[in-house]
Amino acid sequence: xxxxxxxxxxxxxxxxxxxxxxxxxxxxxxxxxxxxxxxxxxxxxxxxxxxxxxxxxxxxxxxxxxxxxxxxxxxxxxxxxxxxxxxxxxxxxxxxxxxxxxxxxxxxxxxxxxxxxxxxxxxxxxxxxxxxxxxxxxxxxxxxxxxxxxxxxxxxxxxxxxxxxxxxxxxxxxxxxxxxxxxxxxxxxxxxxxxxxxxxxxxxxxxxxxxxxxxxxxx
Amino acid sequence: xxxxxxxxxxxxxxxxxxxxxxxxxxxxxxxxxxxxxxxxxxxxxxxxxxxxxxxxxxxxxxxxxxxxxxxxxxxxxxxxxxxxxxxxxxxxxxxxxxxxxxxxxxxxxxxxxxxxxxxxxxxxxxxxxxxxxxxxxxxxxxxxxxxxxxxxxxxxxxxxxxxxxxxxxxxxxxxxxxxxxxxxxxxxxxxxxxxxxxxxxxxxxxxxxxxxxxxxx
Numbered sequence: 001x002x003x004x005x006x007x008x009x010x011x012x013x014x015x016x017x018x019x020x021x022x023x024x025x026x027x028x029x030x031x032x033x034x035x036x037x038x039x040x041x042x043x044x045x046x047x048x049x050x051x052x053x054x055x056x057x058x059x060x061x062x063x064x065x066x067x068x069x070x071x072x073x074x075x076x077x078x079x080x081x082x083x084x085x086x087x088x089x090x091x092x093x094x095x096x097x098x099x100x101x102x103x104x105x106x107x108x109x110x111x112x113x114x115x116x117x118x119x120x121x122x123x124x125x126x127x128x129x130x131x132x133x134x135x136x137x138x139x140x141x142x143x144x145x146x147x148x149x150x151x152x153x154x155x156x157x158x159x160x161x162x163x164x165x166x167x168x169x170x171x172x173x174x175x176x177x178x179x180x181x182x183x184x185x186x187x188x189x190x191x192x193x194x195x196x197x198x199x200x201x202x203x204x205x206x207x208x209x210x211x212x213x214x215x216x217x218x219x
Numbered sequence: 220x221x222x223x224x225x226x227x228x229x230x231x232x233x234x235x236x237x238x239x240x241x242x243x244x245x246x247x248x249x250x251x252x253x254x255x256x257x258x259x260x261x262x263x264x265x266x267x268x269x270x271x272x273x274x275x276x277x278x279x280x281x282x283x284x285x286x287x288x289x290x291x292x293x294x295x296x297x298x299x300x301x302x303x304x305x306x307x308x309x310x311x312x313x314x315x316x317x318x319x320x321x322x323x324x325x326x327x328x329x330x331x332x333x334x335x336x337x338x339x340x341x342x343x344x345x346x347x348x349x350x351x352x353x354x355x356x357x358x359x360x361x362x363x364x365x366x367x368x369x370x371x372x373x374x375x376x377x378x379x380x381x382x383x384x385x386x387x388x389x390x391x392x393x394x395x396x397x398x399x400x401x402x403x404x405x406x407x408x409x410x411x412x413x414x415x416x417x418x419x420x421x422x423x424x425x426x427x428x429x430x431x432x433x434x435x436x
Contacts, residue, residue, distance in 0.1 A: 026285070100345065120348045124379065169300055
């Protein structure tokens, strides 16, 4: 039941060609310790799922610049120069989604829904090549669920069972992504014994989590 | 007063106490500075806050409390932190009264282009969800881009949404997008109708009871 482990052990589950969901919205709730440590991992041919691919100072920038990532599933890449370079070299590497569609695809992936209909993007390039259907006089686009092999999640506090408290607006994508990957790695600023987190304040249950890794704290 | 504040001030007059709004970057963010007395808004920040406040004082912000631009902000009493899926559920579900955003182009059918310029890739972010889900879509922008009209007959840039825009507010006037086309309901008294028409690439309907836009110098 104790899921606290080392980052090396957690990363041993990652292989070439994997899809990795990375929580966070810009730098808020970004699992920077995991991404930074992952820069030394040998895996390649990776697909990264993240809202915005972070910012210039984010560890996602060197990861994308490393050539190990082939595909980006995201909503926005304005602040990551490495993502811009990848797009210029090969526009097909970029799989852009409306934000509500991306987050709902992840939720669907985690919660057993194969696909859903959304009005977002009707009449835009997002509609191209997708099934559409009318409900109550309005057109909707069918979008499919998204899952990953691995998820990198940031938490303020985790207990040894993997129950998580996420602070403020750092919940963003972290909460849904924690349910939508085969192997879920949580970095936590603080790790506490089971029972220490008030059940009323558990953002995500430990049942979705495979590994909890402590973030080294500066004194 | 500069163009941006003229626009923000007029948009602010559209709002009612207790309305839930999402403010895009730039001019829309200035709207909060011009709210009429007694009007308090509930600001939705799509990254996960209902009840967002202004920027935090230098050195007093919490990196876990940011707006959709990644800036540290305060929250208002009665706020809630929400996860991304719930934030966009609130948008798609019609729980946002008004979204106020900028544009590269708006056309006479209410089509909006504000995410992608030709040969450049920025990203969609939350814009497509907001324009399709919010009850009212207000474009707050300068009338032209360095003299080039942004209100056009047909958008040529990639669309953010089709037939979604309800109102366009610029420094020249206040426009309502209707089934018949764009109606110039109010004009900034510092401009003539001819000047507005010359700065617009779409057919503008000018009603006989054209009103003066409330502008302070």
